[in-house]
Amino acid sequence: MASGEPMLLRRHLVLIGPMASGKSTLGSQFANRHGLAFADSDKRLVERHGPIPAIFTSLGEHAFRELEAREVAALLAEGKPPAVVSLGGGAILDTGTQQLLANCTVVFLDIDVDTVRPRIIKDTGRPLLAGDPVGRWTESLRQRRPVYERLADLVLDTRGKSQQQLLAELKNLLEERHEP
Numbered sequence: 001m002a003s004g005e006p007m008l009l010r011r012h013l014v015l016i017g018p019m020a021s022g023k024s025t026l027g028s029q030f031a032n033r034h035g036l037a038f039a040d041s042d043k044r045l046v047e048r049h050g051p052i053p054a055i056f057t058s059l060g061e062h063a064f065r066e067l068e069a070r071e072v073a074a075l076l077a078e079g080k081p082p083a084v085v086s087l088g089g090g091a092i093l094d095t096g097t098q099q100l101l102a103n104c105t106v107v108f109l110d111i112d113v114d115t116v117r118p119r120i121i122k123d124t125g126r127p128l129l130a131g132d133p134v135g136r137w138t139e140s141l142r143q144r145r146p147v148y149e150r151l152a153d154l155v156l157d158t159r160g161k162s163q164q165q166l167l168a169e170l171k172n173l174l175e176e177r178h179e180p
């Protein structure tokens with residue numbers, strides 16, 4: 001049962017942004033609160049192909065991206081009814097995924113290194129952060145930021161905000177845009 005106002009989406013609501021920006025957490029909570037379906041591309045990928053670090057070790061990042069793009073395409077094809085979809089941070093690197101996102105409402109969860117640091121300094125099972133989480137996270141966002149910004153319909157600044165604040169702000173952003 002939704003704990004907030006029920007909501008109907010016109011298109012999939014897709015959360016993008018860097019690792020540990022809160023896509024999986026906010027997507028799940030927002031969907032739950034508003035009685036919407038929810039899917040997480042990493043969760044799907046793990047269910048079908050096993051843990052992400054094992055995929056990186058056995059197949060490499062390139063193969064991971066191909067599997068990821070396939071899962072994302074399958075998720076976004078499940079169009080009825082539109083759902084909240086949280087992507088892995090690097091899913092937007094795939095050009096096919098970029099094209100599919102043109103038919104979705106895309107929200108970029110922006111964040112800075114100070115907010116994210118406590119979330120990533122211990123091992124979080126993200127292969128791309130291994131060894132030097134803060135340095136690698138910073139470099140990854142430097143490279144990807146232009147893509148996040150280009151694909152985003154809406155930007156949610158998550159810096160220093162609680163889940164309750166983010167849930168309310170996301171709802172307001174959607175209403176301002178008449179989405180849903």
Ligand SMILES: Nc1ncnc2c1ncn2[C@@H]1O[C@H](COP(=O)(O)OP(=O)(O)O)[C@@H](O)[C@H]1O
Pocket residue numbers: 017018019020021022023024025026086119161162163166
């Ligand atoms: N608003 C928030 N404030 C504090 N911690 C958060 C917030 N959102 C998420 N987290 C924590 O940050 C970590 C990463 O969140 P997650 O949703 O997995 O991010 P992503 O899916 O973007 O990688 C988790 O431990 C989560 O509990």
Ligand SMILES: O=C(O)C1=C[C@@H](OP(=O)(O)O)[C@@H](O)[C@H](O)C1
Pocket residue numbers: 017018019020023024042052087088089090091125126127128
């Ligand atoms: O940014 C990335 O390249 C990745 C982000 C991760 O998802 P989160 O963004 O949910 O951490 C996961 O897909 C994988 O470790 C690769």
Ligand SMILES: [Mg+2]
Pocket residue numbers: 023024025042086087088
């Ligand atoms: Mg996630």
